Amino acid sequence: MPTMEEYAKQPIADRVKRLERTPDELAAAIKGQSATVLAKRPDEKNWAAVEVVCHLRDTEEGFAGRFQMLLAMDDPQLFGPDPDRWAAERQYLRNDAGDAVAAFRKRRQDTLDILRKLTSEQWKRGGSHPVRGRITIEDFVTLMAWHDDNHLDQLKRAVEGKA
Amino acid sequence: MPFAYYERLSRAQQKIYRDSDGVTELRLERPADLHPRVTALQAALSTEARPATQAATEGLIDGLTDALGIPRVTVEVLAARPHAQWGELHGLYTVTRGRRPKIQLWMRTAKHKRVVAFRTFLRTLLHEVGHHIDYTLLRLPDSFHTEGFYKRESSLFYQLVPDARRRVSAPAVRSMEDWRAALVADRLERLERTPSDLARLVRGHTGTVLSRRPAPDAWSAKEVVCHLRDAEEHLSGWIRMILAMDDPVLVTTGTADRWVEERQYARHHVGAAWDAFGRRRDETLDLLRGLPAEAWARAGRHERRGRMTVDDLIALMAWHDDNHLDQVKRALDGKP
Numbered sequence: 001m002p003t004m005e006e007y008a009k010q011p012i013a014d015r016v017k018r019l020e021r022t023p024d025e026l027a028a029a030i031k032g033q034s035a036t037v038l039a040k041r042p043d044e045k046n047w048a049a050v051e052v053v054c055h056l057r058d059t060e061e062g063f064a065g066r067f068q069m070l071l072a073m074d075d076p077q078l079f080g081p082d083p084d085r086w087a088a089e090r091q092y093l094r095n096d097a098g099d100a101v102a103a104f105r106k107r108r109q110d111t112l113d114i115l116r117k118l119t120s121e122q123w124k125r126g127g128s129h130p131v132r133g134r135i136t137i138e139d140f141v142t143l144m145a146w147h148d149d150n151h152l153d154q155l156k157r158a159v160e161g162k163a
Numbered sequence: 164m165p166f167a168y169y170e171r172l173s174r175a176q177q178k179i180y181r182d183s184d185g186v187t188e189l190r191l192e193r194p195a196d197l198h199p200r201v202t203a204l205q206a207a208l209s210t211e212a213r214p215a216t217q218a219a220t221e222g223l224i225d226g227l228t229d230a231l232g233i234p235r236v237t238v239e240v241l242a243a244r245p246h247a248q249w250g251e252l253h254g255l256y257t258v259t260r261g262r263r264p265k266i267q268l269w270m271r272t273a274k275h276k277r278v279v280a281f282r283t284f285l286r287t288l289l290h291e292v293g294h295h296i297d298y299t300l301l302r303l304p305d306s307f308h309t310e311g312f313y314k315r316e317s318s319l320f321y322q323l324v325p326d327a328r329r330r331v332s333a334p335a336v337r338s339m340e341d342w343r344a345a346l347v348a349d350r351l352e353r354l355e356r357t358p359s360d361l362a363r364l365v366r367g368h369t370g371t372v373l374s375r376r377p378a379p380d381a382w383s384a385k386e387v388v389c390h391l392r393d394a395e396e397h398l399s400g401w402i403r404m405i406l407a408m409d410d411p412v413l414v415t416t417g418t419a420d421r422w423v424e425e426r427q428y429a430r431h432h433v434g435a436a437w438d439a440f441g442r443r444r445d446e447t448l449d450l451l452r453g454l455p456a457e458a459w460a461r462a463g464r465h466e467r468r469g470r471m472t473v474d475d476l477i478a479l480m481a482w483h484d485d486n487h488l489d490q491v492k493r494a495l496d497g498k499p
Contacts, residue, residue, distance in 0.1 A: 061416045065416040068416070072414070073412055079400070091436070095427045103424070106425075
């Protein structure tokens with residue numbers, strides 16, 4: 001699994017390809033699993049598979065929102081999400097994992113549509129992130145590629161009952 | 164059922180009260196004749212110019228008194244409402260012996276000096292004309308605020324603004340422009356009350372009823388609660404952006420209907436959703452109450468609504484609460 005630094009060195013097209021693959025990989029990872037398995041947390045703190053899928057769905061919407069901000073404003077302040085609060089508030093454990101993957105697939109498509117239209121200058125547009133400091137659209141795509149890997153791995157472990 | 168103050172009136176006054184309460188409607192013979200004057204008043208008020216509003220107000224009141232066959236009154240439209248100890252003065256009807264009775268109306272709010280919403284202004288106008296009607300048409304020796312008085316005022320309002328009838332089914336829903344003209348304290352009070360109003364509405368209903376959509380494309384009560392929860396996060400997020408940046412773009416990442424589907428509201432537990440909404444709402448109120456006055460004028464840019472201040476967003480939220488509380492009521496009644 002490449003680190004963020006390693007992803008950053010890859011051509012943008014390769015990183016985008018990684019993003020394109022994720023919906024199918026998610027669908028494959030949950031295929032044939034019962035709702036009980038998908039909603040079972042490996043331990044008290046770690047998310048169940050369905051929570052991981054919902055997290056990817058909702059952060060995808062968040063990423064698209066940030067891209068809109070970075071494209072419309074000069075150096076905006078970005079706010080960090082609160083993923084654990086979302087998991088509880090939006091009741092991820094009650095979600096259907098298959099439907100959540102379908103929703104993620106659409107959101108990811110929206111993101112890819114934004115990215116495919118960017119000019120080379122726009123890839124460099126940036127803002128201030130509360131944790132990560134100055135961050136550009138290109139940095140976000142690096143982050144997303146790594147984030148996908150990380151959560152796919154987490155999901156596979158959760159299905160096996162591992163934290 | 165008379166209002167509580169009835170008991171404190173003398174016997175003679177109680178007789179007047181009962182006479183007033185007995186007349187619940189005033190029929191205009193040809194209300195449509197006055198519609199152009201109503202439209203002219205709305206147009207004049209929207210220019211925010213006092214002389215134009217004065218002229219249009221006079222035109223409508225003269226039209227009304229003539230139509231009812233009662234003497235004309237002197238009309239005075241003034242700028243900002245004066246503060247009174249019990250609140251703001253909206254309108255005033257005075258009779259001085261030997262002079263023509265006078266109606267005074269204020270076209271701007273006391274605090275923010277904003278032009279009053281058209282419907283609010285028209286209601287105030289009809290309220291004051293109502294006092295004049297009591298003395299001159301109904302020949303009452305005094306003019307009390309009885310239920311009959313308010314019904315007469317409403318009957319005139321709906322003859323003058325026929326399309327307002329659509330709102331009668333939901334009298335609790337105030338328009339966004341009404342909320343914008345309302346006092347900040349009233350708006351915050353609306354926001355504070357919503358979680359308990361919501362609880363009262365959903366309490367005692369089964370999960371099946373709460374999850375039932377009144378029509379295929381109309382949300383269930385539960386979906387409305389989930390929507391309020393997520394909208395609270397979204398709208399308070401905009402306020403935080405406006406406070407943190409100068410003139411930020413207020414981005415939207417999806418329609419409310421898309422959220423309903425993709426976040427699978429139909430599978431949520433309504434109690435937990437209500438609880439989460441209440442916590443989000445408390446946080447919003449904490450944020451708003453801690454703001455210095457000048458922060459209310461800070462603004463962001465919305466793709467569709469244009470420039471929106473914190474003040475506008477609070478009006479939007481108050482209207483949004485009204486609107487969705489009403490929707491919950493209807494959904495529980497099986498009405499879209």
